[in-house]
Amino acid sequence: MKYSSRYEKSIYTGRPDAVHGQLIIEYEKPNVFKNKRAIDNAFEQLVRYIKGLSEEEKKELFIYEAKYIGVAFDGDKIFFVRYKGKKEKPKIELEDKDFIIEGPYDFNIESAKTFLIHLRGLSRLPLTADNLCKRFGEKGVASNVIPAFVNALKYWGNQTQIKTFFDEWKRLFGIVYSEGFNSSYGKGIDKFYQVYNVKREANFQEILFSIHTYFTFLMKLLTAEILTLRETSFSSSFISSLIHFSDEELKRKLEEIEDGSIYAQKGITNFLEGDFFRWYLSALDSPELKDAIREIARGLEEFEPATNIIEPNLTRDLLKKLYQYLVPKEIRHNLGEYYTPDWLAELLLNEVGYDGNLNKRLLDPACGSGTFLVLAIQRAIKYGKEKEKLPDIEIIKRILKNIWGFDLNPLAVISARTNYLLSF
Numbered sequence: 001m002k003y004s005s006r007y008e009k010s011i012y013t014g015r016p017d018a019v020h021g022q023l024i025i026e027y028e029k030p031n032v033f034k035n036k037r038a039i040d041n042a043f044e045q046l047v048r049y050i051k052g053l054s055e056e057e058k059k060e061l062f063i064y065e066a067k068y069i070g071v072a073f074d075g076d077k078i079f080f081v082r083y084k085g086k087k088e089k090p091k092i093e094l095e096d097k098d099f100i101i102e103g104p105y106d107f108n109i110e111s112a113k114t115f116l117i118h119l120r121g122l123s124r125l126p127l128t129a130d131n132l133c134k135r136f137g138e139k140g141v142a143s144n145v146i147p148a149f150v151n152a153l154k155y156w157g158n159q160t161q162i163k164t165f166f167d168e169w170k171r172l173f174g175i176v177y178s179e180g181f182n183s184s185y186g187k188g189i190d191k192f193y194q195v196y197n198v199k200r201e202a203n204f205q206e207i208l209f210s211i212h213t214y215f216t217f218l219m220k221l222l223t224a225e226i227l228t229l230r231e232t233s234f235s236s237s238f239i240s241s242l243i244h245f246s247d248e249e250l251k252r253k254l255e256e257i258e259d260g261s262i263y264a265q266k267g268i269t270n271f272l273e274g275d276f277f278r279w280y281l282s283a284l285d286s287p288e289l290k291d292a293i294r295e296i297a298r299g300l301e302e303f304e305p306a307t308n309i310i311e312p313n314l315t316r317d318l319l320k321k322l323y324q325y326l327v328p329k330e331i332r333h334n335l336g337e338y339y340t341p342d343w344l345a346e347l348l349l350n351e352v353g354y355d356g357n358l359n360k361r362l363l364d365p366a367c368g369s370g371t372f373l374v375l376a377i378q379r380a381i382k383y384g385k386e387k388e389k390l391p392d393i394e395i396i397k398r399i400l401k402n403i404w405g406f407d408l409n410p411l412a413v414i415s416a417r418t419n420y421l422l423s424f
Helices: 036-056 109-121 129-136 142-155 159-177 180-195 204-231 238-244 247-258 276-283 287-301 320-326 329-334 342-351 371-386 392-402 410-422
Strands: 005-007 018-020 023-027 069-073 077-083 099-106 362-364 403-405
Touching: 023 036, 036 069, 036 077, 036 099, 069 109, 077 109, 099 109, 129 287, 129 320, 142 204, 142 276, 142 287, 159 180, 159 204, 159 276, 180 204, 180 329, 204 238, 204 247, 204 276, 204 287, 204 320, 204 410, 238 247, 238 287, 247 276, 247 287, 276 287, 342 371, 362 371, 371 392, 371 403, 371 410, 392 403
Parallel strands: 023 069, 362 403
Antiparallel strands: 005 018, 018 023, 069 077, 077 099
């Protein structure tokens, strides 16, 4: 993905100092942002530029993407301007009230990192549910990777050990799915054969187990990448190194993922607790499987892992839609899997009176992939910042203490934990 850089580009609303792809930068005199009027003037100027460039790139009458982000910098302070209106709603014109200012912040390591993430994000795909589905859904990476997992499950590695993991999965998911787990054979297997190019020798449960393994592996890699970005240098990438490891190094690094040590080193001590989806480690002598793992990593390398910093709302319950793409609706419904849409979760949070108050406790006793938890966390963060003016670490401590979920489904639990972590 390429983007152009333009300096003092003329548009009908003015002449911005620099435009890098979708990033508009306005440089001001040193320390001018000590004056609120100067901040307001720079904000209004950036809004005009965003509106002007959005007008130029409008593809349909009254439909604006408003994808530009404004940055103002005076050498000491920096702030960001973004559109917060409803992007899919037709408008005669973009309105000033739909733009917000984030900052000004002191220009330090953290604000510089945010600025650089915006720049880096121009050449990467935003980490959104739609983009994940396109890249990793049934018509993307999954079409090659799922058959590799199925083949490894049946024909490679330590079959006795693999069978132990598979039997434990069948036992637990037999409880989770109840009657649907066995009755899905007839209704589901033909659908799976249509969607994935797997051999007819594979049965329904083997394919579903492989899909679950693929889905959880994707979550583990994504989480490791985000933690690496947060805890190490800006340019480091866990995923990139994984692609280029030798087979021996690859196995060692995958073992670090599966025993949880890679997360524990960064303070996340209970992200993984030894699940049966680590069975693939016993089948890594399959060349096809190793290629599949590297293909997953290459696919993830195309994404900007810090999208939740750039645009938090884009990453809400990021994984729910992907799972729905991987397992056809007929099969999910026969298994009793139904996911709460965001609008309904928002309505129910309103109905129970949860406004994000950090002293209130919230429990979802059947949390699924964490839809309610994610929306509650977003409310809590907003409440802590805007109403209580608390530092980030205090907000996080209160959220960890007061927002909880649990579920019988181990796949749902790891999804919810991933979404919970992404919310921060």
